[in-house]
Amino acid sequence: xxxxxxxxxxxxxxxxxxxxRSLRADGHHVSRxxxxxxxxxxxxxxxxxxxxxxxxGLVGVDAVVHLAGAGVGERRxxxxxxxxIRESRVLGTKAISQALASxxxxxxxxxxxxxxxxxxxxxxxxxxxxxxxxxGFLPSVCVEWxxxxxxxEEAGIxxxxxxxxxVVAREGGAWGRLFxxxxxxxxxxxxxxxxxWSFISLHDEVAALRHLIDTxxxxxxxxxxxxEPVTNREVTAAMGRVLRRPTLFTVPAPALRxxxxxxAQDVLGSQRVLPSRLLESGFDFAFPTIxxxxxxxxx
Numbered sequence: 001x002x003x004x005x006x007x008x009x010x011x012x013x014x015x016x017x018x019x020x021r022s023l024r025a026d027g028h029h030v031s032r033x034x035x036x037x038x039x040x041x042x043x044x045x046x047x048x049x050x051x052x053x054x055x056x057g058l059v060g061v062d063a064v065v066h067l068a069g070a071g072v073g074e075r076r077x078x079x080x081x082x083x084x085i086r087e088s089r090v091l092g093t094k095a096i097s098q099a100l101a102s103x104x105x106x107x108x109x110x111x112x113x114x115x116x117x118x119x120x121x122x123x124x125x126x127x128x129x130x131x132x133x134x135x136g137f138l139p140s141v142c143v144e145w146x147x148x149x150x151x152x153e154e155a156g157i158x159x160x161x162x163x164x165x166x167v168v169a170r171e172g173g174a175w176g177r178l179f180x181x182x183x184x185x186x187x188x189x190x191x192x193x194x195x196x197w198s199f200i201s202l203h204d205e206v207a208a209l210r211h212l213i214d215t216x217x218x219x220x221x222x223x224x225x226x227x228e229p230v231t232n233r234e235v236t237a238a239m240g241r242v243l244r245r246p247t248l249f250t251v252p253a254p255a256l257r258x259x260x261x262x263x264a265q266d267v268l269g270s271q272r273v274l275p276s277r278l279l280e281s282g283f284d285f286a287f288p289t290i291x292x293x294x295x296x297x298x299x
Contacts, residue, residue, distance in 0.1 A: 005060055006213070007031040007044060007107075009096060010067030014172035015113070015164070018206050019065060031057060033068070033096075046099075048092035053099035058107075063213045064100060067113040068092045072138075086141050089114075093148035101155035109158045111212045112149050116165050116198055116225060118142035121269035124196065126229070128276035129163075129221045146221075158219045160212045165198035165225035165273065167205050168293040175297065182239045188249030193233035195270035198225040201293035204285050211283050223275045230290045242294040 006023055010016040011032035020030050033046045033053070044057030048068065058064070070081075070088040093112060100106050119127050120134015133139045146161050153159050170179045181187045200208070208224045230238070240247035253268055275283075287293045 003027050003029075004062040004213075005029045005031065007033060007058055007061045007064045008067065009033040009046070009065070009092065010069065010113070013067060014169055014176070014202070015167060015205055015209075016065075016067045018169075018202055019067075019209055022206050022210065031061065046095065048088065048095045051091065051095045051098065053095055055099050055102060058099065058103060059105075061107045063107050063109045063111070064096065065111045065113070065209060065213070066093060066096050069113075072115070072117075082137060086144065089141060089145040090148045093145055094151070097149045097152035097159075100157060101151040106152075106155050106157050109160065109213055110149065110152045111160050111162055111209060112146065113162045113164060113209075114142050114145050114221075116163050116223065116271050116273045118146075118163055118221070119271060119273060122196070122272050123270050124272060126272045126274055128274045129223055130276075158216065160218050161221045162209060162212055163221055163223045163225075163273075164205060165200045165223070165271075167202055168199050168287075168290075168297045169202035170297045170299070171202075178239065179243075179297070182243050182245055182247070185245045186249050187236065187239055187245065188247050188251065189232050189236045190251045191232070191253045191268045193231060193236060193250075195232050195268055196229045196272035197232055197235055198223075198229040198271050198273040199235075199290060199293060200225050201285075201287035201296050203296055204287055204293075207286065208278060208283060211278070211281070215281055218277065218281055222277045223273050224278065225273050225275050226285060226288050226290075226293065227275055227279060228289055229272045229274070235290060238290045238294055242291060242298055 023030050031044050033044045038045045046053040070084045117138030120139045133143050149159050167173050168175045236247045287296045
């Protein structure tokens with residue numbers, strides 16, 4: 001990829017911060033969208049709740065990667081937090097897409113980070129980008145989330161929807177909570193452990209986002225997940241192997257529902273999702289298996 005100017009929302013998050021480091025290491029100019037007045041030349045103010053973006057800070061941008069949104073696994077789900085999850089994603093995407101559409105010379109591409117939650121519970125059935133949306137809260141959020149980017153598409157901007165799986169990283173996200181538990185020797189399967197988890201290493205997540213920026217043929221939904229989804233039982237066994245810890249414990253479904261609220265149904269649900277379009281476009285995974293991804297995250 002030639003040296004470019006790229007704007008990133010959610011730049012302080014797990015994926016965003018890793019992406020910014022990677023881009024800057026290769027000499028790209030990165031502007032970070034922040035929810036306060038800009039303090040440095042590489043910051044752009046925005047307020048997604050007010051649908052406000054300082055478009056002057058986006059003039060000349062070649063690409064935008066939109067990753068902002070309330071963390072799905074950060075808090076126990078109740079109706080108020082579910083509303084925050086939905087609004088943070090839909091309003092944020094609407095704000096950034098409208099701002100880009102208003103530019104005299106809009107960027108060539110908007111990579112909009114969405115989620116595998118689009119597909120709902122697929123059980124043991126493998127699905128790819130050709131599958132329809134599932135049923136439930138997260139699928140409905142993902143449908144609205146992606147639809148909110150319509151102004152960018154209508155302005156002729158190539159929009160790629162990066163439907164991301166569970167990111168394997170010790171610094172944050174769902175796996176960031178698993179590592180300390182398994183290192184302490186008290187990790188184990190969740191529920192019956194038969195549910196499929198579609199995962200991706202943090203390294204491959206960043207590489208895939210950059211691949212979406214640079215690959216003109218990729219527009220629409222693209223699954224960002226490793227090619228070999230595994231069950232929660234297999235995740236548990238792999239964590240034990242890599243970290244050399246016992247995995248004798250089980251978190252029963254009722255306990256997960258008590259702690260996580262409505263989010264428990266997604267933790268216990270099964271998503272067997274394949275990255276068909278990513279593979280067809282020539283992307284190579286550095287860490288394709290669960291053991292590889294855990295080793296990379298464990299450092």
